[in-house]
Amino acid sequence: MAKSEAEVLEGLAAIVAEETGLDAADVQTDKSFTDDLDIDSLSMMTIVTLAEEEFDVRIPDEDVKNLVTVGDAVKYITGAQA
Amino acid sequence: MTNVVITGLGATTPLGGDVPTTWENALGGLSGVRTLDNDWAEKYGMPVHFAGQLAVQPSEVLTRPETKRMDPSAQMAIVATREAWADAGSPEVDPERLGSIVSSGIGGVWTLLTAWDTVRDRGAERVLPLTVPMLMPNSPTAYVSLEIGARAGAHAPVSACASGAEAIGMAYDMIVSGRADVVVAGGTEAAIHPLPISAFAAMQALSKRNDDPAGASRPYDTTRDGFVLGEGSGVMVLESEEHAKARGARIYGRVLGVGMTSDANHIAAPDPEGAGQTRAMQIALKNAGVQVKDVCHVNAHATSTPVGDMIEARGIRGVLGSHADQVLLSATKSMTGHLLGGAGALESVFTVLALRDRKAPPTINVTSPDPELEVDLVRDIPRALPADGQLAAINNSFGFGGHNVAVVFGTA
Known part of the structure:
Protein backbone atom coordinates (compact mmCIF):
# COMPACT_ATOMS: atom_id res chain seq x y z
CA MET A 1 0.00 0.00 0.00
CA ALA A 2 1.71 3.18 -1.20
CA LYS A 3 1.88 6.03 1.29
CA SER A 4 0.75 9.58 0.60
CA GLU A 5 3.20 12.50 0.63
CA ALA A 6 1.87 13.52 4.06
CA GLU A 7 2.45 10.01 5.40
CA VAL A 8 5.95 9.88 3.92
CA LEU A 9 6.77 13.28 5.46
CA GLU A 10 5.58 12.08 8.83
CA GLY A 11 7.65 8.88 8.64
CA LEU A 12 10.73 10.66 7.31
CA ALA A 13 10.48 13.36 9.97
CA ALA A 14 10.42 10.65 12.64
CA ILE A 15 13.61 9.10 11.20
CA VAL A 16 15.37 12.48 11.01
CA ALA A 17 14.30 13.32 14.56
CA GLU A 18 15.61 9.98 15.84
CA GLU A 19 18.96 10.44 14.11
CA THR A 20 19.59 14.09 14.87
CA GLY A 21 17.66 14.93 18.00
CA LEU A 22 15.71 17.63 16.10
CA ASP A 23 12.03 18.07 16.81
CA ALA A 24 10.05 16.15 14.17
CA ALA A 25 7.82 19.22 13.77
CA ASP A 26 10.84 21.17 12.48
CA VAL A 27 11.37 18.72 9.64
CA GLN A 28 9.30 20.56 6.99
CA THR A 29 9.29 20.14 3.22
CA ASP A 30 11.03 23.49 2.57
CA LYS A 31 13.98 22.68 4.86
CA SER A 32 17.39 21.92 3.37
CA PHE A 33 19.04 18.86 4.94
CA THR A 34 22.46 20.50 5.04
CA ASP A 35 21.78 24.23 5.40
CA ASP A 36 18.72 24.20 7.66
CA LEU A 37 18.91 20.90 9.50
CA ASP A 38 22.73 20.72 9.72
CA ILE A 39 22.84 17.07 8.63
CA ASP A 40 26.26 15.86 7.47
CA SER A 41 26.79 13.38 4.65
CA LEU A 42 27.17 10.34 6.90
CA SER A 43 23.99 11.17 8.79
CA MET A 44 22.25 11.74 5.46
CA MET A 45 23.32 8.26 4.30
CA THR A 46 22.04 6.83 7.57
CA ILE A 47 18.68 8.54 7.08
CA VAL A 48 18.53 7.25 3.49
CA THR A 49 19.31 3.69 4.59
CA LEU A 50 16.62 3.81 7.28
CA ALA A 51 14.10 5.41 4.88
CA GLU A 52 14.73 2.70 2.28
CA GLU A 53 13.76 0.10 4.83
CA GLU A 54 10.84 2.07 6.28
CA PHE A 55 9.22 2.79 2.89
CA ASP A 56 10.46 -0.31 1.04
CA VAL A 57 12.08 1.73 -1.71
CA ARG A 58 15.55 1.88 -3.22
CA ILE A 59 17.38 5.21 -3.35
CA PRO A 60 20.58 4.79 -5.42
CA ASP A 61 23.63 6.68 -4.12
CA GLU A 62 23.75 8.84 -7.29
CA ASP A 63 20.22 10.08 -6.57
CA VAL A 64 20.92 11.05 -2.95
CA LYS A 65 22.83 14.20 -3.98
CA ASN A 66 19.66 15.49 -5.66
CA LEU A 67 17.71 15.28 -2.40
CA VAL A 68 18.48 18.81 -1.22
CA THR A 69 15.32 19.54 0.74
CA VAL A 70 13.03 17.39 2.81
CA GLY A 71 10.40 17.99 0.11
CA ASP A 72 12.75 16.53 -2.54
CA ALA A 73 13.08 13.37 -0.47
CA VAL A 74 9.35 13.12 0.19
CA LYS A 75 8.59 13.43 -3.55
CA TYR A 76 11.31 10.93 -4.49
CA ILE A 77 10.15 8.35 -1.95
CA THR A 78 6.47 8.79 -2.79
CA GLY A 79 7.23 8.33 -6.50
CA ALA A 80 9.56 5.39 -5.94
CA GLN A 81 6.86 3.46 -4.11
CA ALA A 82 4.71 3.20 -7.22
CA MET B 1 60.86 17.96 35.70
CA ARG B 247 44.00 27.98 37.48
CA GLY B 248 43.50 27.14 41.15
CA ALA B 249 42.29 23.61 40.47
CA ARG B 250 41.44 21.14 43.22
CA ILE B 251 44.11 18.40 43.19
CA TYR B 252 43.12 14.83 44.08
CA GLY B 253 46.56 13.30 43.88
CA ARG B 254 49.57 12.74 41.68
CA VAL B 255 50.77 10.35 39.04
CA LEU B 256 54.32 9.79 40.29
CA GLY B 257 55.58 7.26 37.78
CA VAL B 258 54.80 4.50 35.33
CA GLY B 259 56.39 1.17 34.44
CA MET B 260 55.48 -0.78 31.32
CA THR B 261 57.00 -4.09 30.22
CA SER B 262 56.15 -7.03 27.97
CA ASP B 263 56.67 -10.71 28.69
CA ALA B 264 57.42 -12.10 25.20
CA ASN B 265 56.56 -15.44 26.74
CA HIS B 266 53.03 -16.55 25.72
CA ILE B 267 50.10 -14.97 23.85
CA ALA B 268 47.68 -15.34 26.78
CA ALA B 269 49.32 -16.88 29.85
CA PRO B 270 51.39 -14.69 32.16
CA ASP B 271 55.06 -15.53 32.59
CA PRO B 272 54.91 -18.16 35.39
CA GLU B 273 57.72 -16.38 37.25
CA GLY B 274 56.01 -12.99 36.86
CA ALA B 275 59.29 -11.46 35.76
CA GLY B 276 57.68 -8.88 33.48
CA GLN B 277 55.15 -7.89 36.15
CA THR B 278 57.92 -7.49 38.71
CA ARG B 279 59.98 -5.37 36.34
CA ALA B 280 56.96 -3.14 35.63
CA MET B 281 56.55 -2.43 39.36
CA GLN B 282 60.29 -1.84 39.84
CA ILE B 283 60.51 0.49 36.84
CA ALA B 284 57.42 2.41 38.01
CA LEU B 285 58.87 2.93 41.52
CA LYS B 286 62.22 4.03 40.09
CA ASN B 287 60.48 6.34 37.61
CA ALA B 288 58.47 7.78 40.50
CA GLY B 289 61.50 8.20 42.76
CA VAL B 290 59.55 6.32 45.44
CA GLN B 291 61.20 4.02 47.97
CA VAL B 292 59.62 0.67 48.73
CA LYS B 293 59.07 1.82 52.34
CA ASP B 294 56.87 4.69 51.11
CA VAL B 295 54.33 2.37 49.41
CA CYS B 296 51.28 1.86 51.62
CA HIS B 297 48.72 0.34 49.25
CA VAL B 298 48.47 -1.79 46.12
CA ASN B 299 45.35 -2.11 43.97
CA ALA B 300 46.14 -5.47 42.41
CA HIS B 301 45.24 -6.68 38.94
CA ALA B 302 43.96 -9.86 40.70
CA THR B 303 41.20 -11.08 38.41
CA SER B 304 40.26 -14.18 40.44
CA THR B 305 41.95 -16.70 38.15
CA PRO B 306 43.59 -19.73 39.77
CA VAL B 307 47.06 -19.07 38.30
CA GLY B 308 47.24 -15.32 37.72
CA ASP B 309 46.43 -14.05 41.21
CA MET B 310 49.31 -15.78 42.93
CA ILE B 311 51.89 -14.94 40.24
CA GLU B 312 51.11 -11.28 40.88
CA ALA B 313 51.01 -11.69 44.67
CA ARG B 314 54.45 -13.33 44.67
CA GLY B 315 55.71 -10.49 42.46
CA ILE B 316 54.37 -7.85 44.86
CA ARG B 317 56.04 -9.66 47.77
CA GLY B 318 59.25 -9.88 45.75
CA VAL B 319 59.29 -6.16 44.94
CA LEU B 320 58.25 -4.93 48.40
CA GLY B 321 60.10 -7.54 50.46
CA SER B 322 59.30 -7.59 54.17
CA HIS B 323 57.66 -4.16 53.81
CA ALA B 324 54.77 -6.06 52.14
CA ASP B 325 53.60 -6.83 55.69
CA GLN B 326 52.77 -3.12 56.09
CA VAL B 327 51.11 -2.73 52.67
CA LEU B 328 47.35 -3.00 52.30
CA LEU B 329 46.39 -5.03 49.25
CA SER B 330 42.97 -4.54 47.60
CA ALA B 331 41.41 -6.50 44.75
CA THR B 332 38.43 -4.39 43.71
CA LYS B 333 37.52 -6.68 40.80
CA SER B 334 35.88 -8.77 43.53
CA MET B 335 33.12 -6.13 43.44
CA THR B 336 33.15 -4.76 39.89
CA GLY B 337 34.11 -7.79 37.85
CA HIS B 338 36.82 -7.32 35.23
CA LEU B 339 36.25 -4.31 32.98
CA LEU B 340 39.01 -5.46 30.56
CA GLY B 341 40.16 -2.23 28.85
CA GLY B 342 38.30 -0.21 31.48
CA ALA B 343 39.85 -2.05 34.44
CA GLY B 344 43.18 -0.26 34.77
CA ALA B 345 41.43 3.10 34.52
CA LEU B 346 38.71 2.36 37.06
CA GLU B 347 41.24 0.86 39.46
CA SER B 348 43.41 3.95 39.03
CA VAL B 349 40.38 6.01 40.08
CA PHE B 350 40.02 3.72 43.12
CA THR B 351 43.73 4.08 43.96
CA VAL B 352 43.58 7.88 43.79
CA LEU B 353 40.50 7.93 46.03
CA ALA B 354 42.07 5.47 48.48
CA LEU B 355 45.01 7.86 48.87
CA ARG B 356 42.73 10.90 49.18
CA ASP B 357 40.55 9.26 51.84
CA ARG B 358 43.50 7.34 53.33
CA LYS B 359 41.32 4.28 53.21
CA ALA B 360 41.96 1.05 51.27
CA PRO B 361 38.82 -0.48 49.72
CA PRO B 362 37.85 -4.04 50.60
CA THR B 363 38.22 -7.31 48.75
CA ILE B 364 34.98 -9.24 49.06
CA ASN B 365 34.18 -12.96 48.82
CA VAL B 366 37.45 -14.14 50.36
CA THR B 367 36.39 -16.76 52.88
CA SER B 368 39.53 -18.91 52.76
CA PRO B 369 42.57 -16.92 51.61
CA ASP B 370 45.17 -18.72 49.53
CA PRO B 371 47.72 -19.95 52.09
CA GLU B 372 50.58 -18.75 49.88
CA LEU B 373 49.41 -15.11 50.00
CA GLU B 374 52.11 -13.08 51.78
CA VAL B 375 50.65 -9.59 51.50
CA ASP B 376 48.14 -8.03 53.92
CA LEU B 377 44.80 -8.39 52.09
CA VAL B 378 42.00 -5.95 52.95
CA ARG B 379 38.91 -8.12 53.38
CA ASP B 380 35.21 -7.22 53.58
CA ILE B 381 35.57 -3.74 55.12
CA PRO B 382 37.88 -0.81 54.29
CA ARG B 383 41.04 -0.30 56.32
CA ALA B 384 42.85 2.91 57.19
CA LEU B 385 46.06 3.93 55.44
CA PRO B 386 48.61 5.95 57.45
CA ALA B 387 47.01 9.19 58.64
CA ASP B 388 50.02 11.45 58.14
CA GLY B 389 52.59 12.28 55.52
CA GLN B 390 52.88 11.75 51.80
CA LEU B 391 51.69 8.33 50.67
CA ALA B 392 52.30 6.30 47.54
CA ALA B 393 50.33 3.43 46.07
CA ILE B 394 50.68 1.11 43.06
CA ASN B 395 47.98 0.09 40.62
CA ASN B 396 48.84 -3.02 38.57
CA SER B 397 47.24 -4.01 35.27
CA PHE B 398 48.22 -6.91 33.06
CA GLY B 399 46.83 -7.98 29.70
CA PHE B 400 46.62 -10.99 27.42
CA GLY B 401 49.59 -10.66 25.11
CA GLY B 402 52.02 -10.24 28.01
CA HIS B 403 51.44 -6.54 28.68
CA ASN B 404 52.37 -5.34 32.18
CA VAL B 405 51.63 -1.83 33.46
CA ALA B 406 52.23 -0.46 36.96
CA VAL B 407 51.28 3.11 37.82
CA VAL B 408 52.47 4.78 41.04
CA PHE B 409 50.11 7.36 42.49
CA GLY B 410 50.77 9.76 45.35
CA THR B 411 48.72 11.92 47.70
CA ALA B 412 48.16 15.54 46.70
Missing part, protein backbone atom coordinates in the same frame (compact mmCIF):
# COMPACT_ATOMS: atom_id res chain seq x y z
CA THR B 2 57.11 18.33 35.13
CA ASN B 3 54.87 17.04 37.91
CA VAL B 4 51.56 15.47 36.88
CA VAL B 5 48.46 15.87 39.06
CA ILE B 6 44.92 14.55 38.87
CA THR B 7 42.18 17.17 38.87
CA GLY B 8 39.06 15.32 37.75
CA LEU B 9 37.56 11.84 38.02
CA GLY B 10 34.70 10.15 36.16
CA ALA B 11 33.26 6.66 35.94
CA THR B 12 30.27 4.56 35.07
CA THR B 13 30.52 1.05 36.48
CA PRO B 14 28.61 -1.97 37.75
CA LEU B 15 28.66 -0.24 41.16
CA GLY B 16 27.24 3.10 40.07
CA GLY B 17 26.64 5.64 37.33
CA ASP B 18 29.27 8.04 38.68
CA VAL B 19 32.38 8.20 40.86
CA PRO B 20 30.76 9.09 44.22
CA THR B 21 28.24 6.23 43.99
CA THR B 22 30.82 3.75 42.71
CA TRP B 23 33.30 4.64 45.48
CA GLU B 24 30.66 4.58 48.21
CA ASN B 25 29.49 1.14 47.12
CA ALA B 26 33.08 -0.10 46.82
CA LEU B 27 33.84 1.04 50.37
CA GLY B 28 30.60 -0.66 51.39
CA GLY B 29 31.84 -3.95 49.94
CA LEU B 30 28.92 -4.36 47.54
CA SER B 31 28.97 -6.59 44.49
CA GLY B 32 28.00 -5.22 41.08
CA VAL B 33 27.78 -8.72 39.60
CA ARG B 34 24.41 -10.27 38.82
CA THR B 35 22.68 -12.74 36.53
CA LEU B 36 22.50 -11.53 32.91
CA ASP B 37 19.55 -9.22 32.20
CA ASN B 38 18.52 -11.30 29.16
CA ASP B 39 17.94 -14.84 27.91
CA TRP B 40 21.31 -15.47 26.24
CA ALA B 41 22.42 -18.22 28.58
CA GLU B 42 19.50 -20.45 27.69
CA LYS B 43 19.19 -19.29 24.08
CA TYR B 44 22.82 -19.94 23.17
CA GLY B 45 23.75 -22.58 25.72
CA MET B 46 26.34 -20.35 27.34
CA PRO B 47 28.30 -21.84 30.23
CA VAL B 48 28.40 -18.49 32.08
CA HIS B 49 25.13 -16.82 33.13
CA PHE B 50 26.27 -13.61 34.85
CA ALA B 51 28.41 -10.49 34.52
CA GLY B 52 29.21 -7.13 36.09
CA GLN B 53 26.59 -5.15 34.18
CA LEU B 54 26.37 -1.37 34.37
CA ALA B 55 24.33 0.09 37.23
CA VAL B 56 23.09 2.95 35.02
CA GLN B 57 22.69 2.52 31.27
CA PRO B 58 24.22 5.30 29.11
CA SER B 59 20.82 5.65 27.42
CA GLU B 60 19.52 7.03 30.72
CA VAL B 61 21.95 9.97 30.59
CA LEU B 62 22.80 10.51 26.92
CA THR B 63 20.51 11.80 24.17
CA ARG B 64 18.92 9.37 21.74
CA PRO B 65 21.06 10.52 18.77
CA GLU B 66 24.20 10.11 20.92
CA THR B 67 23.36 6.52 21.74
CA LYS B 68 22.63 5.82 18.06
CA ARG B 69 25.93 7.30 16.83
CA MET B 70 28.27 5.73 19.35
CA ASP B 71 29.08 2.15 20.21
CA PRO B 72 28.29 1.39 23.87
CA SER B 73 32.04 1.49 24.61
CA ALA B 74 32.20 5.11 23.41
CA GLN B 75 28.94 5.98 25.17
CA MET B 76 30.39 4.84 28.49
CA ALA B 77 33.61 6.78 27.86
CA ILE B 78 31.59 9.93 27.14
CA VAL B 79 29.53 9.51 30.33
CA ALA B 80 32.74 9.15 32.37
CA THR B 81 34.46 11.99 30.50
CA ARG B 82 31.61 14.44 31.12
CA GLU B 83 31.77 13.70 34.83
CA ALA B 84 35.57 13.97 34.98
CA TRP B 85 35.67 17.18 32.94
CA ALA B 86 32.99 18.87 35.03
CA ASP B 87 34.71 17.59 38.17
CA ALA B 88 37.92 19.29 36.99
CA GLY B 89 35.99 22.57 36.67
CA SER B 90 35.52 22.37 32.87
CA PRO B 91 38.85 24.17 32.44
CA GLU B 92 39.67 26.53 29.62
CA VAL B 93 42.63 24.85 27.93
CA ASP B 94 44.48 25.76 24.73
CA PRO B 95 43.08 23.02 22.41
CA GLU B 96 46.56 22.37 21.01
CA ARG B 97 47.79 21.64 24.56
CA LEU B 98 44.89 19.29 25.36
CA GLY B 99 44.96 15.55 24.61
CA SER B 100 42.72 12.52 24.94
CA ILE B 101 43.91 8.96 25.57
CA VAL B 102 40.97 6.66 26.21
CA SER B 103 41.46 2.99 25.42
CA SER B 104 39.30 -0.02 24.83
CA GLY B 105 40.69 -3.53 24.97
CA ILE B 106 38.32 -4.98 22.39
CA GLY B 107 36.71 -2.05 20.56
CA GLY B 108 33.21 -1.72 19.16
CA VAL B 109 32.31 -5.37 19.39
CA TRP B 110 28.56 -4.69 19.70
CA THR B 111 28.56 -2.58 16.55
CA LEU B 112 30.65 -5.07 14.59
CA LEU B 113 28.53 -8.07 15.47
CA THR B 114 25.21 -6.26 15.08
CA ALA B 115 26.29 -5.08 11.62
CA TRP B 116 27.16 -8.65 10.67
CA ASP B 117 23.70 -9.74 11.85
CA THR B 118 22.29 -7.06 9.53
CA VAL B 119 24.32 -8.25 6.52
CA ARG B 120 23.33 -11.86 7.08
CA ASP B 121 19.67 -11.31 7.93
CA ARG B 122 18.67 -8.25 5.86
CA GLY B 123 21.39 -7.81 3.22
CA ALA B 124 24.49 -5.69 2.73
CA GLU B 125 22.49 -2.62 1.64
CA ARG B 126 21.06 -2.28 5.14
CA VAL B 127 24.41 -1.73 6.87
CA LEU B 128 24.39 1.74 8.43
CA PRO B 129 26.95 4.30 7.21
CA LEU B 130 28.21 5.04 10.73
CA THR B 131 29.24 1.42 11.30
CA VAL B 132 32.97 1.98 10.74
CA PRO B 133 33.36 5.04 12.99
CA MET B 134 31.38 3.17 15.64
CA LEU B 135 33.33 -0.09 15.60
CA MET B 136 36.89 1.25 15.38
CA PRO B 137 38.76 0.87 18.69
CA ASN B 138 39.87 4.51 18.60
CA SER B 139 36.24 5.64 18.48
CA PRO B 140 35.96 6.34 22.24
CA THR B 141 39.10 8.49 22.33
CA ALA B 142 38.03 10.26 19.12
CA TYR B 143 34.64 11.08 20.61
CA VAL B 144 36.34 12.28 23.80
CA SER B 145 38.56 14.57 21.71
CA LEU B 146 35.43 15.96 20.03
CA GLU B 147 33.71 16.37 23.39
CA ILE B 148 36.45 18.49 24.96
CA GLY B 149 38.04 19.89 21.79
CA ALA B 150 41.39 18.17 22.27
CA ARG B 151 43.86 18.84 19.43
CA ALA B 152 47.23 17.85 20.92
CA GLY B 153 46.55 14.24 19.98
CA ALA B 154 43.95 11.53 20.50
CA HIS B 155 45.37 8.10 21.22
CA ALA B 156 44.09 4.65 22.12
CA PRO B 157 46.82 2.24 23.16
CA VAL B 158 45.46 -1.30 23.02
CA SER B 159 46.89 -3.91 25.36
CA ALA B 160 43.88 -6.04 26.34
CA CYS B 161 43.24 -5.77 30.08
CA ALA B 162 46.14 -3.35 30.59
CA SER B 163 44.75 -0.81 28.08
CA GLY B 164 43.20 1.58 30.60
CA ALA B 165 46.35 1.74 32.71
CA GLU B 166 48.49 2.09 29.61
CA ALA B 167 46.35 5.07 28.57
CA ILE B 168 47.04 6.75 31.93
CA GLY B 169 50.72 5.91 31.60
CA MET B 170 50.86 7.42 28.13
CA ALA B 171 48.98 10.49 29.32
CA TYR B 172 51.59 10.94 32.05
CA ASP B 173 54.34 10.63 29.42
CA MET B 174 52.52 13.07 27.13
CA ILE B 175 52.51 15.74 29.82
CA VAL B 176 56.04 15.05 31.07
CA SER B 177 57.41 15.18 27.53
CA GLY B 178 55.78 18.57 27.02
CA ARG B 179 53.29 17.55 24.31
CA ALA B 180 50.27 18.60 26.38
CA ASP B 181 49.32 20.45 29.56
CA VAL B 182 46.08 18.53 30.16
CA VAL B 183 45.09 15.01 29.05
CA VAL B 184 41.81 13.22 29.59
CA ALA B 185 42.82 9.59 30.03
CA GLY B 186 41.19 6.30 30.85
CA GLY B 187 39.61 3.18 29.50
CA THR B 188 36.26 1.74 28.55
CA GLU B 189 34.75 -1.61 27.65
CA ALA B 190 31.34 -2.82 26.53
CA ALA B 191 31.90 -6.50 25.77
CA ILE B 192 29.01 -8.12 27.59
CA HIS B 193 27.74 -9.79 24.44
CA PRO B 194 27.25 -13.53 23.88
CA LEU B 195 30.33 -13.84 21.67
CA PRO B 196 33.02 -12.41 24.00
CA ILE B 197 31.47 -14.24 26.96
CA SER B 198 31.51 -17.52 25.02
CA ALA B 199 35.05 -16.89 23.78
CA PHE B 200 36.46 -16.08 27.22
CA ALA B 201 34.61 -19.11 28.58
CA ALA B 202 36.19 -21.25 25.85
CA MET B 203 39.60 -20.21 27.23
CA GLN B 204 38.46 -21.46 30.66
CA ALA B 205 39.10 -17.89 31.84
CA LEU B 206 35.68 -17.17 33.35
CA SER B 207 34.13 -18.20 36.64
CA LYS B 208 31.19 -20.57 36.19
CA ARG B 209 29.70 -19.94 39.63
CA ASN B 210 26.24 -19.46 38.10
CA ASP B 211 24.41 -20.16 41.35
CA ASP B 212 26.22 -17.33 43.17
CA PRO B 213 27.03 -14.44 40.78
CA ALA B 214 27.78 -11.92 43.55
CA GLY B 215 30.24 -14.39 45.11
CA ALA B 216 31.91 -15.41 41.85
CA SER B 217 34.74 -12.87 41.72
CA ARG B 218 36.93 -13.93 44.66
CA PRO B 219 40.57 -12.98 44.10
CA TYR B 220 43.04 -14.85 46.33
CA ASP B 221 40.36 -17.19 47.67
CA THR B 222 41.28 -20.87 47.48
CA THR B 223 38.02 -21.58 45.58
CA ARG B 224 38.48 -18.91 42.89
CA ASP B 225 37.62 -20.33 39.46
CA GLY B 226 38.10 -17.52 36.95
CA PHE B 227 37.29 -13.89 36.31
CA VAL B 228 33.88 -12.25 35.96
CA LEU B 229 33.34 -10.12 32.88
CA GLY B 230 32.39 -6.53 33.69
CA GLU B 231 31.67 -3.39 31.68
CA GLY B 232 32.07 0.32 32.16
CA SER B 233 34.53 3.16 31.99
CA GLY B 234 36.90 5.13 34.19
CA VAL B 235 38.41 8.45 33.16
CA MET B 236 40.68 10.97 34.85
CA VAL B 237 41.87 14.45 34.01
CA LEU B 238 45.66 14.60 34.22
CA GLU B 239 47.32 17.97 34.27
CA SER B 240 50.74 19.49 34.74
CA GLU B 241 51.00 20.80 38.29
CA GLU B 242 51.94 24.22 36.95
CA HIS B 243 48.79 24.38 34.81
CA ALA B 244 46.56 23.12 37.60
CA LYS B 245 47.95 25.56 40.18
CA ALA B 246 47.74 28.50 37.78
